Amino acid sequence: MIVVREARPEDDAAVGEILVSGYLTAYARKMPEVVVGEERRRTLRDVAGKRRIATVLVVEVDGRVKGTVAIFKPGAETSEAWVPGAADLRHLAVDPALQGQGLAAPLLDEAERIAREVWRVPAICLHVRRGNAGVARLYQRRGYLRSPEGDLEYPEVELDAYVLKF
Ligand SMILES: CC(C)(COP(=O)(O)OP(=O)(O)OC[C@H]1O[C@@H](n2cnc3c(N)ncnc32)[C@H](O)[C@@H]1OP(=O)(O)O)[C@@H](O)C(=O)NCCC(=O)NCCS
DSSP: OEEEEEOOGGGHHHHHHHHHHHHHHHHHHHOTTOOOOHHHHHHHHOHHHHHHHSEEEEEEETTEEEEEEEEEOTTOTTOOOOSTTOEEEEEEEEOGGGTTSSTHHHHHHHHHHIIIIISOOSEEEEEEETTOHHHHHHHHHTTOEEOGGGOEEOSSOEEEEEEEEO
16 A cells, blocks of 8 residues: 655655655666765755655655655755746655566645645645656656756756746
């Protein structure tokens, strides 16, 4: 059975592990040139810190946490949303053993429901690493549109912006 719920403190270690192993495995398979460095791993594992500034969701499969996503309210600390009043969606990952089975969908369904129906924001913004065509397709199939005005160019990574308007 699949259940999506808000993460609790006792989920922090499992969520951090899914993020790090999920990113490492998928990038090694699809974009082997990408290095998931120490600083990035530390950020991904700081789930307690993220719960203080964002809503962190988990998907349970038969009672075990197997995936996660985070959604940040408009104006939240570290939000990278560029559309006024929009939420920012980040840190989507599924346990490597279960990637490819569509578990991102129930997580995104719930994150989008919270943004649309509970927060009543006009849009969700997100960023995808440039070149990551698989994940970009996943979001585009759900209605997210490419929005170059939100692109971010950091020294270590270039990020393509997408927006879902409600
Ligand atoms: C993104 C994710 C949650 C989707 O899970 P899912 O619902 O099981 O769907 P899939 O694993 O089949 O991923 C969808 C597509 O994205 C691709 N993909 C996923 N993560 C990727 C990555 N880090 N780099 C490149 N491609 C990636 C998959 O290969 C697949 O592409 P395809 O349709 O060409 O086969 C999961 O793949 C994951 O945990 N990836 C690592 C974390 C990540 O990259 N998150 C995205 C942040 S923007």
